[in-house]
Amino acid sequence: MQEFEYVAPTSLEDAVKLMAEKGPKAKALAGGTDILIQLRGGRYQIDRLVDVKNIPELNQFSCSQSDGLTIGASVQNYKIYESSEVQRLYPAMVDCASLVGGIQVQGRATVGGNLCNAAPSGDTIPTLIAESAQALIAGPNGQRTVPVEEFCTGPGRNQLADGELLVSVNLPPVKPNYGAAFLRFIPRNEMDIAVANCGASVQLDESRQKIVSAKIAIGSVGPTVIYCIEASNSLAGADANEASIEAAAAAAQKAASPINDMRGTVEQRIHLVGVLTKRVLRIAISRAKGE
Amino acid sequence: MATVTGQEVVDPGEYKIIGTRPVRHDGVDKVTGRAKYGADVQLAGMLHGKILRSPHAHAKILSIDTSKAVALPGVKAIVTSADFPILKDQSLDFGETQGNIRMLAENILANQKVLYKGHAILAIAATDQHIAEEALDLVDVKYEQLTPIFDVKEAMSKDAPVLHENLTTIFRVDRFGKGEDTGVKGNVAGLIQFKRGDLDEGFSKSDIVVEREFTTQTVHQGYIEPHTSTGQWSQDGHLTIWTSTQGSFVIRGATAAILGIPESMVKVIPMEIGGGFGGKTITYLDPLVAILSRKTGRPVKITMTRKEVFEGTGPTSGTYMRCKMGATKDGKITAGELYLAYEAGAFPGSPVGGGAMSGFGPYKIDNLQVDGYDVVVNKQKTAAYRAPGQPQAAFAVEPVIDELAEKLGMDPMDFRIINSVHEGDRAPSGVPHLKWGCEEVEQAMRDHPHYNEKLDGPNRGRGVAVGYRLNAGGSGSSATINVNSNGTINLITGSVDIGGTRTAVAMQAAEVLGISIDDVNPTVVDTDAVGWTGATGGSRIAFDTGRAAILASYQVITEMSERAALLWDVDPSDIVFEDGIFVSNKNTEDTMSFKELASKLMGTGGPVTCSSSDTQGGVGAQLAGHIVDVEVDPETGKVDLLKYTTFIDAGKAAHPSYVEGQMQGGALQGIGWALNEEYFFTEDGTMANASFLDYRMPTSLDLPMIDTVIIEVPNARHPFGLRGVGETVLIPPMAAIANAIHDAIGVRMDRLPMSPGAILEALRDNK
Missing domain, CATH: 3.30.390.50 (CO dehydrogenase flavoprotein, C-terminal domain)
Incomplete structure (x- = not known):
């Protein structure tokens, strides 16, 4: 593994700036259960790793009958499947979040990371698509929203342009029946x-x-x-x-x-x-x- | 205490220590993380090494240019095969497998040719491992690619590409014999053959004959701790090696031979070991760190990654096998023919001899022939794996037994009992059996509630299989006992502790000396500090090193009796030692416990220190049997295990918890081998699944409770009746699960692994 810079911004604005400065040579770090292994395996040569775990917008986590489910990109899997509201309203999210890796991985790994990693086998992605989730993206040109089924563009490839970050995935409120x-x-x-x-x-x-x-x-x-x-x-x-x-x-x-x-x-x-x-x-x- | 007199066994069960379950001496250090493993070694000025491995499965090395790598700041030295002295063919004993030192060296670093993808070519030492890794990318190796051969059957064909130009087939009728060179060139390194009676006559007497073909894939032992070694070559020529090995003296011998230096100049310090299962009986790294240290004057450590462990160390053989057996209507087996072709990997030395000796082991067959072929292919050189070669052979024989029983309308355990092997009957190799528990294990299985309870539900089935192993041992063990003045002893051995043998051996000394197990301090030491001791393998340590400890204990008693005789002014022959008490025959009022006498040693002639060694061997024949219930999902092909019970004849279980641990561990490794484990090779010989993510060993969620039943038929060759228990446990699982799958869905699986995909295909083909 080669040397790179590690930064941990506390605002979305700073994070976008830090990402944009290095373009393709910057990668975001949430749980690290994919990116660290990929860096060690030599898949990417990067100059900067941007830790996104201290950014408030990426830690949003709310679930209600009226407003739906918002999962910030840094929210770990265990928080999802341990939430009684998610269990009640979005059991399919529990189905998938609870079987990504083992217990230790679920303590670190995030749904946002699973989506950004864009593996064909990503276990939370089919549920997000089935639940009509929208991906909220922030970048140098502001924010945009993409339906999850359009987010991944190939194995390990996604919609994010240089400098862009996934902020959250948002599942619409569930209706009766x-x-x-x-x-x-x-x-x-x-x-x-x-x-x-x-x-x-x-x-x-x-x-x-x-x-x-x-x-x-x-x-x-x-x-x-x-x-x-x-x-x-x-x-x-x-x-x-x-x-x-x-x-x-x-x-x-x-x-x-x-x-x-x-x-x-x-x-x-x-x-x-x-x-x-x-x-x-x-x-x-x-x-x-x-x- | 039982009276222990030489080799005679006196009524097992009458022991104070043997058969109890004390806490292991090394337990606290291991669970608190204080125990030191090879990768924990940190020395001042230490360099880190990395190994460049072949990207091709079969190629000539045309040139190696290291100039750019050497120029990278931080790189300190490079070792290639040119640094090894030229080695002649010479046989070396690795305890469980024989090895040829030239080929061993060529496996450690390729010389002229690479023979598998992952074959090591050179190693680089640098100030940190990242620099060493970067330097590997700067090495330019030019290859001329050759056609690789991966399949054992193809490798045996006449026009197959040849791995070794001068390789000829050695014919043997004795597994460890020198054999006869047939002069036939090709990829077949050896044929071992056992023959008895007349096959044609045997089959003509049978009412029913079953013949089946089987294939199995390369599988790895999967020990958690990767190989690691640190070497320090001192200016005075002494070499010290800290390593993860099952046999420190074996590593000493191999390293010295490869480096062309005397054994006495090498000290091997065996660190605690994180699993070996046979795979750590040979050397990969030790000569490399030695040479890198000699070149740099600094200590050098190399620790493999998991990928390197898979690609660059020794798994066990993939195989092609055929088994044909005939039986009469009343269930008597009349003839058996077993054809075994085992992949050795890149160099000769598959464990086919083990398979040949054991496949028909559980059955009394008057007419038999076993042919075992040792075949080189462009895959990793195989190493020993728990009962080497035997699980594969059982996977060929036990399903045929099951099918014979089915076709005869007999209970499969009754069928086995009819054909059981007893004292005086001969093993397939011709060796006559001492008393052993073949039928006792089979009867225990047949009578067990698990075997007799009803199994309800669709797609559920029950299977049984047995496994036979003739444990030899006798490669040599030494033990030293130092008596401390407070009546405790230090028990010093050279047997690396994989399966709780520190305590199992200490229990035997404590039993003889009549002291508490807590009064024994067992230590495993380096090669300078104890007599020669063969590797921990062949299920021999509780037996062999146990015997050495017992012999040393006898010596301690003899010496201490002399001290008591001095104190009481009687002849030493008048001293009797019973129940841990020294008593004078002349005056029975004169008694002293071991502890009391231990405090009087300095005044009666000084410390008592006794050393003994043992090479008798005779760990013994052994049967293990497994009963398993499965449920198959016919839509996905997935097999779930519902219930599992294992049986073994332990002779006498010195520490029953350790025996049970071996039984459970063997079953779970077998479950992995049965259901999912395999080297998945791509067309160019790349192992595509070289990680624990995709090399699918079972996790705790894949296993039911594995129940254990220990049967004790004492081994006449051990004072307490012990048999080794480490390996036979891995022989039955694959066959037992195959038989259970057949019971569940009516399909006979003839290949491993019986993965969901393979089951789906078999179901499809069965329609």
Whole structure:
């Protein structure tokens, strides 16, 4: 590992300035569970590491029925899954935040970091997409908002321009008869990278028999987490039953474009997308029904 | 106290210390972080070394240009294979495996050719490890790439690319014999063959024959502590090495041989060890830090990264195996044929001999043939891994046993008991057995509640398998006892403590001396401070070093009896030592405890210090058996373990907690090997998963409670009846889990790992 400068600004303004000064030679540090390993492994040569844990805007964390869920980019995973309000309103966030790494990693790692790292397997990203989260970005030219499904642009690549920082992800308030869920398949029971994962949300009508709208996202089966538009659309107006679930799963499988690697084969991953999509939709529907 | 007379076993169970569970002597230091491991070594002026490794699996080294690296500020020295004296082929005993010193040196630093990706080429010492790392990037090595060969079957074919031009097949009928050079060139370094009876006749007598093929992948021991070594070459020519090893004397011998210096000039200090499982019985770093220290005049430390441990040290063999067995309708095995082809990695020396000796070990088979091939391929040179070669062979034999039992409509444990091996029966290698607990373990399994309780639910199944190992030992252990004036003793050995052997050996001395275990201070010392002691391996330390400690204890009693005789003015032969008390036969009022007499040594001739060594061996044959319940998710192929029970014939469990620890640890390593562990090689021979993230060993959440049942059939070759327990525990798990998966979903898995992807494929192919 080569030498670099470490700074820990206390305001968003300073942070943006410090990032912008070094352009591509600056990286943000939140939990460090990805960036430190990447630096040690020689993936990046940087001049400056900007610690963003002391910036108030990046430590925002609020959850309510009326205002939704705001997760500052420096908020650690354990805070999310330990929050009783998140458990009540956004159980899919608990599903994913509680299985990133092990206990120690969850004490450091952040959802913001998981999103910025832009791994195809990033375990919180499918849920964020399914929950229609927006990413709030700050940079030299001010702030902007991007839907999470547009945030990642390739493996390890994202929307952030030089000097830009992720401030927070914001999940809209949940409505009645809404449910979401997340599942990941790994060969072990923890401490692993997804062979495939899936997050989904459904909005049921008042009768709770029909699906008004749905969002499905799958991970580890393409260069980025994939928002499965056709699979999601196939559920709009459909009955909340097994036939609809089967059809959506088949559509999700078509959206997958995985590779063969040490974690799984193309065939296995496409198969798993089908299995996981069905299982996730069943849970999401069950949650929407308040079961 | 039991009477201990030579090799005779007197009624185990009558002991004061043996069989109890005292707190381990090294426990407090280890749990409080005070214990010193190799990476903790810090010396004034110490340099840090890093190793340049081959990016190719098979290539000629055309040139090495280090000029830019040398010029980097902070770089102090570079070592390449040119710094090694020219070495001849010469055999060296590593305790568990034999090694050829020239090839060992070439594995440490490639000479002319690189034979696997990760093969070390040179090492650089610098003032810190980051500079050393940066310097590696400045070295320019030119290669001529050669066609690599990875698969054992392909490597055996006639037109396969050859790793070593002059390699010929050595034929052996005895695992440790010199063998006969067949003169046949290629990648087959050895064939070991055991034959008995007449195969054709045996199969003609059988009513049913099952023949199956099996493959397994390269797996690593996965010890937590990476290899590390620090060397300091003093101006007077003395070399001191602080290292993480299972055998300090083995490292001393190998390092001295590679460097061409006398053993007496080398002192090896074994640090506490963070796991070895056989993989730390050979040297990788010690000669490098030695030469770098000689060149710089400063101490040099090299600590491997996890990636280097995976890419640059010795895992165990991937294999191709065939097993054919026949049996009569009433369940008698009439013939068995076992074909084993093991990858040795880049240099000869796979553990196929272990597999050949053990595969058919649990069964009395009058007509058998075992052929074991040792084959070089462009992968990491394999090293010993807990029961080397034997888990693979069991994975070929035990599922065939299960299938035979199934087809015969017999209970798989009943089938095993019918074919059980008893005293006087011969092992596959021809060695006759002493009394051992083969049938006792099998009966304990058959009668256990776990085996007999109902297993409900879809996709659930139960499997059993047994594992056989003939532990030898006898590579040599020394022990010294110094009696302190307060009646305690210092027990000094050279056996690196991996599995709690400090305490297990101390318990044996305490038993003989009639003192409390807290009155024994067991210490593991360096090679200058104790007699020659072979490596901690072969499940031999509680047995061999235990025997050395017992012999030294006898000497202590003899010497102290002489002191008592002086005090009481009687002949030493009139002194009896019983229950920790010295008594005069002439006057039974004259009694003294060990402690009392210890306080009178200075006035009766000075300190009592006794040393003894032992090379008898005879750790003994052993059976272990596992019962496992699994549940398979047929949609994902994932196998979850529901319940696991392990059995072993420990002879006599000196410290039952340590025996149980071995049983649980062996089971969990086997579970990893069974379900997920493998070197995942890309087409060019890169190990794609060289981290614990993707080399998937089980975590605590992947395991059920692993229950243990210890069976004690005393070993006639040890005074307290001990058998070694470190290794047999790893032999049954893969086969037991394969048999359970079959019971659950009706698919016979014939390859490892039985990962979710592999199960899905098998389910698909089975449809």
